[in-house]
Amino acid sequence: MSEQAITRFAPSPTGYLHIGGARTALFNWLYAKHTGGKMLLRIEDTDRARSTEGAILAILDGLRWLELDWDGEPVYQLTHAERHREIAEQLLAQGNAYRCYASPEELQAMRERARSEGRAPGYDGTWRHRDPAEAPAGIEPAIRFKAPRDGETVIDDRVQGRVEFANKDLDDLVILRSDGTPTYNLSVVVDDHDMDITHVIRGDDHLTNAARQTQIFKALGWDTPVYAHVPLIHGQDGAKLSKRHGALGVEAYRAMGYLPAALRNYLVRLGWSHGDAEIMSTEEMIAWFDLDAIGRSAARFDFAKLENLNGHYLRCTPDVEIVARLQALVPELPDGAALLKRIGETGWRKLEQAMPGLKERATTLVELLDNASFLFTARPIDLDEQARRLLDATARDTLGALLPRLEAVDPWSAEGLESTVKGFAEETGRKLGKVAQPLRAALTGRSISPGIFDVLEVLGRAESLARIGDQAHAVKSA
RNA sequence: GCCCCCUUCGUCUAAUGGUCAGGACGUCAGGUUUUCAACCUGAAAACAGGGGUUCGAUCCCCCUAGGGGGCGCCA
Numbered sequence: 001m002s003e004q005a006i007t008r009f010a011p012s013p014t015g016y017l018h019i020g021g022a023r024t025a026l027f028n029w030l031y032a033k034h035t036g037g038k039m040l041l042r043i044e045d046t047d048r049a050r051s052t053e054g055a056i057l058a059i060l061d062g063l064r065w066l067e068l069d070w071d072g073e074p075v076y077q078l079t080h081a082e083r084h085r086e087i088a089e090q091l092l093a094q095g096n097a098y099r100c101y102a103s104p105e106e107l108q109a110m111r112e113r114a115r116s117e118g119r120a121p122g123y124d125g126t127w128r129h130r131d132p133a134e135a136p137a138g139i140e141p142a143i144r145f146k147a148p149r150d151g152e153t154v155i156d157d158r159v160q161g162r163v164e165f166a167n168k169d170l171d172d173l174v175i176l177r178s179d180g181t182p183t184y185n186l187s188v189v190v191d192d193h194d195m196d197i198t199h200v201i202r203g204d205d206h207l208t209n210a211a212r213q214t215q216i217f218k219a220l221g222w223d224t225p226v227y228a229h230v231p232l233i234h235g236q237d238g239a240k241l242s243k244r245h246g247a248l249g250v251e252a253y254r255a256m257g258y259l260p261a262a263l264r265n266y267l268v269r270l271g272w273s274h275g276d277a278e279i280m281s282t283e284e285m286i287a288w289f290d291l292d293a294i295g296r297s298a299a300r301f302d303f304a305k306l307e308n309l310n311g312h313y314l315r316c317t318p319d320v321e322i323v324a325r326l327q328a329l330v331p332e333l334p335d336g337a338a339l340l341k342r343i344g345e346t347g348w349r350k351l352e353q354a355m356p357g358l359k360e361r362a363t364t365l366v367e368l369l370d371n372a373s374f375l376f377t378a379r380p381i382d383l384d385e386q387a388r389r390l391l392d393a394t395a396r397d398t399l400g401a402l403l404p405r406l407e408a409v410d411p412w413s414a415e416g417l418e419s420t421v422k423g424f425a426e427e428t429g430r431k432l433g434k435v436a437q438p439l440r441a442a443l444t445g446r447s448i449s450p451g452i453f454d455v456l457e458v459l460g461r462a463e464s465l466a467r468i469g470d471q472a473h474a475v476k477s478a
Numbered sequence: 479g480c481c482c483c484c485u486u487c488g489u490c491u492a493a494u495g496g497u498c499a500g501g502a503c504g505u506c507a508g509g510u511u512u513u514c515a516a517c518c519u520g521a522a523a524a525c526a527g528g529g530g531u532u533c534g535a536u537c538c539c540c541c542u543a544g545g546g547g548g549c550g551c552c553a
Contacts, residue, residue: 012553110505111550120480122551142551160483169481169549177551208548217486231484231546238545266490269502273491276501295491297484298546305490305503315516361515371515411511425512475552 004037005199008192008264008292009063009070010077012044014116016249017062019301020203020233021266028201029068030268040195041070046187047076063251066260075195077187078383084182087190087220088143096219097175099141100127122171143176145216153211158228160204165211171211185209189216193388197225201291204229228291231271231298238300255332257364259317259325262310268297269438279312311363319355322365323348329365337368342376350375402429 005029011021032039041063045051063070091097100123102110111121128146148167155163175186182190188209194202200210208243217224253263265279272295274280274288295374314322327348330336343351351358351372405420 010553014553017499039485044553050552100551102551107550115479117479122480122549143550165481171549174484174551179551181491181551182495183551204483205547206553208551211482229483234546276492278490278502295484300489302489302503311516357515363515385538429541446532 003198005032005035006040007032007197007199007201008039008040008042008195008197009068010042010044010188011059012047012050013052013059014050014219015055015058016061016251018249019267020252021059022062022066022263023233023270024202024230025063025068026066026264027228027272027289027294028199028242028265029070030285031199031201031291032071033159033286037198038071039068039381040072040075040197042075042195044075044184045076046081046182046184047142048078048181051078055460058249058251061469065254066250066264075191077191080187080191080194081182083194084187085098085176085180088101088186088384091145091175091216091219092143094219096146097143098128098146098172099132100144100172100174101136101139101141102126103139109243120169120171122169125172125414128172138177142174142178145171145175145211145212145219147172147215153214153225153229153309155210155214157207157210158199158226159231159294159296160229163207163211163295165208167215170208170212170215171287175216185212186216189213189220192225193217193220193222199226199228199291201228201230206230215398228294230294231296233270234298236300236302239437254329255366256330257366257368259313259365260312262306264290265313267304270301271295279309297412309320314359314362314365314368317359319352319359322355322359322368326351326365326369330369344376347376398428400411429450 009021009025009026009028011017029039031037043051043056043059045056060074083185088097092099102123106126106279107123110124110126114121123144123332127141147170151167153165153167153170157163173185174183176182187328191197192213210227210229213310214224251261254260261282264282264285268280268285268289269278272289272293274293277284277288280288317325330340330343333339354372358368358372362371401424405424
């Protein structure tokens with residue numbers, strides 16, 4: 001077993017907690033637990049213009065929903081700005097940094113020139129040696145780190161392996177803005193050091209930053225943490241994760257009816273594996289998780305697999321817990337308020353009673369709720385005239401005879417309904433399919449293999465169908 | 479443009495210098511269930527391309543192609 005690790009999840013509060021961030025948090029959490037260490041939470045809010053209170057809440061909420069707890073209070077990086085500024089001054093005093101008076105226009109021109117000459121568009125080091133006496137008046141300088149120009153910076157990454165960067169490709173980055181505020185790369189180094197972070201697990205979009213941060217660590221005489229840069233998650237088309245492909249906030253996954261346990265299980269298998277293990281408990285994940293087993297190639301997000309896992313977890317979840325989750329979920333749904341009203345006071349009880357049958361058939365909480373809509377349908381049940389017209393005489397008779405019986409089922413448990421419909425089929429000597437087929441075909445305009453749940457679905461939808469019909473002339477069939 | 483990373487079934491992935499290249503999701507076909515779902519069984523399905531190294535390469539090296547990331551007084 002490794003030594004106790006102190007990891008950190010360090011999101012910048014400029015948006016929601018997206019799915020890639022959620023996986024990064026999960027990996028940090030798992031590794032901390034695996035080593036018996038801690039995961040700290042640091043909010044990187046040094047970009048004051050883009051950081052918002054709402055984003056902070058969304059991130060904390062998302063982590064809580066995913067049940068990824070952090071140790072101690074969240075650390076707000078902005079509160080350390082003074083310390084960061086002091087370190088910048090120290091680097092300046094040490095000769096590891098210098099004042100730069102270049103204007104934004106000059107920098108822009110510098111980048112364009114470099115690009116046209118086929119060089120990396122970085123800072124050219126103009127003020128590195130230039131006499132500060134030549135500084136233009138009235139300009140507040142930024143402080144740049146004096147990056148080594150020769151040799152190379154190597155990072156031994158637990159995921160990426162040994163990665164070498166030629167120092168000539170790494171320019172002198174700004175560590176303190178002209179307004180006196182620290183920039184990201186300085187803040188991260190100082191905070192990771194001050195917080196005694198032992199392992200930095202983050203997206204591989206930070207790989208180049210790791211090199212720059214390593215240089216700063218060295219200049220300060222501090223040890224670097226262990227790095228583990230995890231490949232990013234791509235969309236289903238292999239391109240960068242877009243909103244259409246799952247780059248949603250975790251709250252969107254909650255709203256779609258996924259369970260946190262299922263999402264965690266899905267996410268942990270994206271880029272990491274433990275032999276053939278697919279479905280694993282949290283305890284197993286913690287026991288098995290290891291940085292070295294993380295793959296180096298990007299993974300595509302696949303909703304189909306997530307759904308499959310969700311269905312599995314749904315079936316394993318106790319009925320009462322599912323009801324509780326639904327109670328929390330419904331208000332967040334688009335038509336939540338109306339639905340809440342429809343469910344009413346007795347609905348939740350019915351729902352719990354019908355749960356054994358419902359959870360077998362649903363893949364998300366939303367789908368489950370949809371399947372259960374027959375439970376909340378007002379009775380007696382109306383049937384749309386259009387549907388009635390489409391039904392042949394036999395089917396109408398069937399429905400007419402069946403509905404009163406269903407009305408009598410109390411409570412409306414799935415089991416009660418099922419046995420009633422089955423009993424009806426037996427008594428009338430008809431095949432169950434014969435009972436449901438015409439109804440289903442007529443009401444949906446499609447011919448699908450009929451089933452008891454099709455019947456139940458029809459009952460649940462009769463109401464809405466009534467609204468759709470042009471000259472809706474709802475007929476009371478009961 | 480420059481730097482860095484990646485490439486095994488459609489997708490997530492396993493394993494190995496000699497294997498019938500394994501598992502999972504998805505798909506298809508059966509079975510079970512008087513329907514559906516679940517479940518069970520089976521099938522199709524992959525080492526990006528080209529050079530080396532080697533008795534032998536999916537595995538080691540190089541090149542090409544494709545994909546991704548980075549190149550801010552953003553994080």
